[in-house]
Amino acid sequence: MTFVQLIDCRTNRFEELDRLMDQWVEQTRGRRTATHAVVGKDRGDTSHLVEIVEFPSYEEAVRNSKLPETDRIFREMSALCEGKPTFTDLDVVRDARLNADTARRFFEVAITSDDLSPLTGLVEQDYRHHDPANEQDLVGLDGLRRELDAWRAGFDFTFRVEDRVAQGDLVSVRWSWDGIHRGDFLGIPATGERVAMTGMTILRFSTSGRVAEGWWQYDRLGLLGRLGALEAPEL
Secondary structure, three states: OOEEEEEEEEOOOHHHHHHHHHHHHHHOOOOOOOOEEEEEEOOOOOOEEEEEEEEOOHHHHHHHHOOHHHHHHHHHHHHHOOOOOEEEEEEOOOOOOHHHHHHHHHHHHHHHOOOOOOHHHHEEEEEEEEOOOOOOOEEOHHHHHHHHHHHHHHEEEEEEEEEEEEEOOEEEEEEEEEEEEOOOEOOEOOOOOEEEEEEEEEEEEOOOOOEEEEEEEEOHHHHHHHOOOOOOOOO
C-alpha cells in the first residue's frame, strides 16, 4: 500500500532549506526509497511549509528514515525551522490520477467502442492530432473521428493499453495493437493479412480535464510493408 508522509514546519529561511533538500536528493541517490516529493508554501502565511513525500509502502519509508543522510539532514532542517517539524503518517486509501483515468477512458471509447459520441465529453472541440504519417495535423474532434473511422473500416483489431505515465498535464501511453486487414485502408484493398504493432501516444489535457492534443508514434511503414503496399528495393 502506498504511504505518504506530511512534514509540517515554519521557517523564514526557505532558500537554505531548499538547498538542504537538494543535498539529500544528491547524497541518497540510488539508495533512497522515496518516489515523489512536493513542497507547498501557505499562501496566507509564507513561513508555513508542508512537504509531501510518497513511498511505495510504510516499510520502505522506514528504510528511508534509517539512512544516515536522512537523519543528518533532518537535524539540520530542524535547526532552520521555528520549532520542531511535525510528521503525519498516512496510508493511501484512494489515489485518483484523474488525467490518467481519462486517458484510459479515451482509448476505451476511441479504439474499442462502436459508439464514438462519448468523445464529446472527453476531447476538446479544437483537439489537435499529430501523426507523422499525415501531411498536416488534424484539427478538431470531427477530424479525429474520421481518422478513427478509417482504422475501424480497414481492420478488425484488438487494442491494449500496456502502461500509462502521468506528469502535469501530460499522460504518456504505451500500447499494442493487432488486427486482420478486412477492408480498404489508405487505398489498399483487404488482404486478410494479420498484422501487429506497438506504439506510444502522448496526450495533453486542458484545464477542463479534456484531451486537447495528441502525439502518436507507431510503425506505419512496417504496417504498410506487411500489407504489400511497399515496393521491394532494386538490388
